[in-house]
């Protein structure tokens with residue numbers, strides 16, 4: 266079968282880790298967003314005229330959807346809470362790129378946001394597709410099965426055949442969940458990067474019961490999404506120096522958890538998100 270990405274090896278703290286380089290698939294549709302939106306990418310242009318979604322203004326899912334809609338010629342409407350002036354003025358980053366792909370963003374007042382979003386699904390016509398925040402949808406299953414088939418084949422080869430565990434960080438948990446369901450013969454490690462372990466379990470549970478081979482590692486400390494942490498920056502640097510660049514929002518927490526709480530040989534599925542690094546690095550620089 267066709268392989269969408271290769272596997273690299275790095276050494277961290279004297280341990281070998283393998284990395285499935287899904288961030289190399291596409292600059293805008295990278296990592297797990299490519300996998301989660303695989304079904305939509307295969308959908309014929311004529312099926313829809315419009316896609317609607319909502320969520321954060323620097324979201325990687327937003328950028329991936331904007332790239333798909335541009336490719337398909339679909340209108341893309343994206344609802345957010347109020348957008349900061351910094352983000353509106355920036356000539357780089359996910360919001361800027363998504364707008365340049367033709368995304369129409371609509372800001373909602375904080376008080377109205379929740380109610381407005383829950384009303385979006387009412388009265389949609391058959392040519393309009395609504396995608397929940399972060400692409401948390403049962404349709405993500407198919408793309409993760411494609412990844413699973415690819416891994417099953419790749420991991421039979423040397424020097425990968427000793428690998429029995431995979432890892433990938435979680436936002437909604439959609440990626441880790443469907444990966445674990447598609448590969449019951451492997452342990453899948455994840456860690457919550459948005460909210461608590463309980464919140465992550467709830468999110469996963471709304472899609473499917475959580476399988477036994479999916480192990481959620483609890484972070485040592487409570488981290489708030491998109492906040493700046495010295496240990497995240499240090500981990501980003503350390504892994505980059507080992508040879509592979511990761512994102513600054515999700516990957517640092519996953520690497521911290523893996524180094525703290527696991528011992529075996531692990532294949533990390535790179536979840537992409539590098540397009541957000543420039544603005545995150547600027548924020549870290551301003552702080553230092």
Ligand SMILES: *Cc1c(COP(=O)(O)O)cnc(C)c1O
Pocket residue numbers: 296297325326399434435436437438439440441512515516536537538539
């Ligand atoms: C979206 C994203 C995640 C989280 O994926 P979920 O399927 O929502 O858990 C992890 N890493 C990166 C870089 C992402 O962009």
